[in-house]
Amino acid sequence: MIRRLLPHPGLSALLVMMWMVMVNDLTFGTLFLALVVGVAVPLFTAPWWPGRPKVRFLPACRYAALVLWDIVIANFQVAAIILFKPTRDLRPAWLTVPLELSSPEAITVFAGTISLTPGTVSADVSACGEYLLVHALHAPDPAAEIAKVKARYEARLKEIFP
Incomplete structure (x- = not known):
């Protein structure tokens, strides 16, 4: 279930962090929008990622x-x-x-x-x-x-x- 919602958790975390850095505002609204972007972008682009490499x-x-x-x-x-x-x-x-x-x-x-x-x-x-x-x-x-x-x-x- 969680793997379907977050197909690329590292990318999601990176998107949330970068969104917060670019907005430069720590409020509930900006954090919520960052989480939406961080979940939506990897979720909608997952079909075009044929396979994730194993990274140590x-x-x-x-x-x-x-x-x-x-x-x-x-x-x-x-x-x-x-x-x-x-x-x-x-x-x-x-x-x-x-x-x-x-x-x-x-x-x-x-x-x-x-x-x-x-x-x-x-x-x-x-x-x-x-x-x-x-x-x-x-x-x-x-x-x-x-x-x-x-x-x-x-x-x-x-x-x-x-």
């Missing part, structure tokens, strides 16, 4: 903390590159990262993580779903960059999306 919560929390830390560090590294490195010394590169992830959700999180980290952007996923095309602002050793991204992010995502 604790590794996902550790992954989120790691990504936030990497974003902060990468901001300083990119700022240092821009401010102190002559542009002729930059070594931008296109990296073709072979994927071991199989679920579309895991590949999306992986590509999003790369794009969120300053200095890199994921550009495309191959039609076969086995490669991710990434542009790096400064990659003197492309093979090492690919190995770093795979070890740092993809290995952890394999734990989150079994």
Whole structure:
């Protein structure tokens, strides 16, 4: 019964929190409207969600903390590159990262993580779903960059999306 009313409880909770943050008013009316939106949107969109991936919560929390830390560090590294490195010394590169992830959700999180980290952007996923095309602002050793991204992010995502 509860699963039919809340097909995606995490999405419902996120919608309620975001609604309250955007409205910036803690009254009964806004909370009630947030709950209505938080229940209605996942309920009416559930038929278009073919299957939910299994996500392990604790590794996902550790992954989120790691990504936030990497974003902060990468901001300083990119700022240092821009401010102190002559542009002729930059070594931008296109990296073709072979994927071991199989679920579309895991590949999306992986590509999003790369794009969120300053200095890199994921550009495309191959039609076969086995490669991710990434542009790096400064990659003197492309093979090492690919190995770093795979070890740092993809290995952890394999734990989150079994």
